[in-house]
Amino acid sequence: MREPHPPEILRHKLIISVSTLLSLIFPMFLVLAQYKFFNFNLGFVLVQGVAAIILISTLKLKVEKNFLIFISSVFTAVILSMFLYGEMYHGTIFYYVNGLLLCLVVIAFSSSIKFTSLYRTLLIMGGGITFIVICQGAYMAVAGVELAPIKLLPVMSAQQRLWEVAPRPSGVFTEPQLYASFILPLFLLAVLKKNFIMGFVFMFGILLSGSTYGIMVIFSLVAWIFASSGRLTSFKYWGGICICVILLAAIFYTTGVFDKALEKIARTDITQGIRVAKAPLLFLEMSFHEKIFGMESTVGDFINQHISAFPWLLPYLANGSHLLDYVTGLFGLAIYYGVVPMILFLWLLIVSFIKGDKFQQGMAIIILLHSISATILFNGYFVYFFVLLFANSVDGNSKITYWNFKL
Numbered sequence: 527m528r529e530p531h532p533p534e535i536l537r538h539k540l541i542i543s544v545s546t547l548l549s550l551i552f553p554m555f556l557v558l559a560q561y562k563f564f565n566f567n568l569g570f571v572l573v574q575g576v577a578a579i580i581l582i583s584t585l586k587l588k589v590e591k592n593f594l595i596f597i598s599s600v601f602t603a604v605i606l607s608m609f610l611y612g613e614m615y616h617g618t619i620f621y622y623v624n625g626l627l628l629c630l631v632v633i634a635f636s637s638s639i640k641f642t643s644l645y646r647t648l649l650i651m652g653g654g655i656t657f658i659v660i661c662q663g664a665y666m667a668v669a670g671v672e673l674a675p676i677k678l679l680p681v682m683s684a685q686q687r688l689w690e691v692a693p694r695p696s697g698v699f700t701e702p703q704l705y706a707s708f709i710l711p712l713f714l715l716a717v718l719k720k721n722f723i724m725g726f727v728f729m730f731g732i733l734l735s736g737s738t739y740g741i742m743v744i745f746s747l748v749a750w751i752f753a754s755s756g757r758l759t760s761f762k763y764w765g766g767i768c769i770c771v772i773l774l775a776a777i778f779y780t781t782g783v784f785d786k787a788l789e790k791i792a793r794t795d796i797t798q799g800i801r802v803a804k805a806p807l808l809f810l811e812m813s814f815h816e817k818i819f820g821m822e823s824t825v826g827d828f829i830n831q832h833i834s835a836f837p838w839l840l841p842y843l844a845n846g847s848h849l850l851d852y853v854t855g856l857f858g859l860a861i862y863y864g865v866v867p868m869i870l871f872l873w874l875l876i877v878s879f880i881k882g883d884k885f886q887q888g889m890a891i892i893i894l895l896h897s898i899s900a901t902i903l904f905n906g907y908f909v910y911f912f913v914l915l916f917a918n919s920v921d922g923n924s925k926i927t928y929w930n931f932k933l
Contacts, residue, residue: 603863625904663697706740805857855902
């Protein structure tokens, strides 16, 4: 009769099976998070269910301490704001309950994911989606038509507008920025693992998508990797850069695949863009009390009350644009919750950059630049980026410290 496995062996097998499962589920997360059924986000429900199984089976929490402090400051600010203002202006109870569950997803997934198997799956999936983007871009340039993103699942009528035809390719994602957000960590991983061919493919896909955010971040990463390599005089490095530049220049001058991307970049005015420029200007206009405890109204009401300070927002106010209440992540933290959570968020990224391995340093750069141009808290980006940031060290050189809790 076969002897039962010792508890250590069983735990080890459980960890292996969980990491294998996550290497299949996690790469699909941002794609599935675009779909809703009965008002429930499919991606969120999937990862929250898997995270619950992980936490119940292991009864342990491994949390990066600055992440825990930052998240605690956000929820403390929400409670304090309700006490001071008597109303929850920025979000709903469901939003913050869902946010708490997503924090547990970050903790559970980052503790269990193994980069060896995850990298392989991400590389295959990222390469496949980028191939679709390249095919879409080529067809758009040759045929002179616009294409809609590819739907993998049925879409509710309320979401149909997100999947309409667009002038720039985005593969299976609803917009180029979402595609770029998915690909940027893969580009970073590919380059750090010296898979320069896939790194170039990912860069080409982002350039083709025309995502201003993606292009800004990818060139920031290239500059950082090059400057931090310690090989500024290396012929090999300069040769690689020259080859990439020549290839991109040849594609640019012989085809029209970059035309729509260049048109979009040329139209972008970050000094008066409702997405990027609005948040820091709103923060500067807030009272000292609001800077400490958060805005005492919705963003739309605040703009309406102070429209003289933002005359360029008058057209958006007149037509009731849904972008009026939109603020980007970094200054959005200060607008919603006061300056302390924003400072703690920056400190979290600074510590991750100082103590992290090369990949974690790059992820800190990605998250910072993302927070300047888009939302970051309690959404798909939040889970995707922070799981990758806190997952096991890619090269074993991370010095980031964690707090361990037993449930």
